[in-house]
Amino acid sequence: MAMAAISPESQMNQRTWPCKSDGGPRFTAISFIGKAKHGRKNDNPRLTNNPTIYNFQINPKNQDFADFSQLPDDVLLKIAANFTLPNLRAASQVCKSWCDGLRPLREAMLCLKNGKRFKHGRGGVTPDLNKALESFLKGAALGSTLAMVDAGLVYWEMGRKEQGIAFYRKAAALGDPAGQCNLGICLLQANPPDSEEAIKWLYKASVAGYVRAQYQLALCLHKNRGPSWNLREAVRWFLKAAEGGYVRAMYNIAMRYSVGEGLVQSHKLARKWMKRAADRGHSKAQFEHGLSLFSEGNMKKAVVYLELATRAGETAADHVKYVILQEMSTSCRDRAMLLADNWRPLPSSSR
Numbered sequence: 001m002a003m004a005a006i007s008p009e010s011q012m013n014q015r016t017w018p019c020k021s022d023g024g025p026r027f028t029a030i031s032f033i034g035k036a037k038h039g040r041k042n043d044n045p046r047l048t049n050n051p052t053i054y055n056f057q058i059n060p061k062n063q064d065f066a067d068f069s070q071l072p073d074d075v076l077l078k079i080a081a082n083f084t085l086p087n088l089r090a091a092s093q094v095c096k097s098w099c100d101g102l103r104p105l106r107e108a109m110l111c112l113k114n115g116k117r118f119k120h121g122r123g124g125v126t127p128d129l130n131k132a133l134e135s136f137l138k139g140a141a142l143g144s145t146l147a148m149v150d151a152g153l154v155y156w157e158m159g160r161k162e163q164g165i166a167f168y169r170k171a172a173a174l175g176d177p178a179g180q181c182n183l184g185i186c187l188l189q190a191n192p193p194d195s196e197e198a199i200k201w202l203y204k205a206s207v208a209g210y211v212r213a214q215y216q217l218a219l220c221l222h223k224n225r226g227p228s229w230n231l232r233e234a235v236r237w238f239l240k241a242a243e244g245g246y247v248r249a250m251y252n253i254a255m256r257y258s259v260g261e262g263l264v265q266s267h268k269l270a271r272k273w274m275k276r277a278a279d280r281g282h283s284k285a286q287f288e289h290g291l292s293l294f295s296e297g298n299m300k301k302a303v304v305y306l307e308l309a310t311r312a313g314e315t316a317a318d319h320v321k322y323v324i325l326q327e328m329s330t331s332c333r334d335r336a337m338l339l340a341d342n343w344r345p346l347p348s349s350s351r
Contacts, residue, residue, distance in 0.1 A: 111139035145176035235262030245349035283312035
């Protein structure tokens with residue numbers, strides 16, 4: 001089973017938005033466009049064809065349509081609770097009432113940034129888990145689910161698991177996929193585990209496209225932790241997570257294709273997914289792909305992948321690599337080791 005929790009990734013800048021400036025954007029209410037009355041169609045092709053403003057029209061004086069600037073602040077904060085800073089910036093420019101209503105969440109982003117600095121020792125500060133927790137709690141109190149998840153993670157790392165789960169529940173209830181995923185994993189690790197509720201939350205996060213939850217949900221279904229064992233459903237979620245860039249799922253799908261479990265057996269597809277996982281740093285995949293290259297007679301590339309697997313702790317790969325090296329010239333061995341030294345993993349998704 002994977003670690004109990006993971007902190008959500010978010011890109012945050014120093015200042016809140018918008019800053020005070022006479023030259024700042026003018027705020028207008030955005031009205032939702034439903035079907036035009038009396039069968040009239042929108043004859044403005046710029047509005048119709050532009051996907052960024054499709055179905056919306058800036059027209060604060062139009063009384064025929066619902067005015068989103070009139071949303072109560074508490075409703076607006078719930079809607080934006082799991083927004084990252086770029087999304088908050090964009091939403092804050094919609095109208096002045098949104099700018100004012102979202103101010104607590106923009107302040108929460110600063111708390112979140114400070115918390116990450118103290119947690120990881122960034123920006124020249126000394127790592128301090130207590131100060132990190134204090135900042136995350138401030139951000140959580142302001143309504144940010146991102147801060148709630150980080151507070152839950154710190155509590156979990158401190159061994160205060162009940163408090164950690166409580167914050168995951170708050171974030172999950174507000175629709176945060178990371179909170180839903182972490183809550184599901186925690187419930188699976190409880191004593192006794194609550195598989196039914198865990199799968200409920202993992203499913204919600206999976207449907208939202210959270211790849212780590214998709215992988216965990218697939219594991220649950222594959223291990224018959226759900227209400228019924230469904231191999232095809234498990235493999236379907238493994239494949240979704242793999243296509244979303246989750247490395248463990250890539251390796252798992254490669255194994256499923258290799259043996260024909262839940263999928264039509266295909267050594268070609270198995271090799272494709274195994275290489276994808278290997279190129280993204282999965283040590284077992286590097287070992288398996290190295291063996292595959294060895295069987296095909298591609299000794300130099302085989303040695304590269306086996307060397308990477310060995311460095312990652314796959315001791316069995318070292319023996320196979322040693323056997324191959326005995327058959328290679330000194331120049332080929334040196335070239336293979338140089339390739340391994342310069343190797344860098346391709347980007348993947350850790351969410």
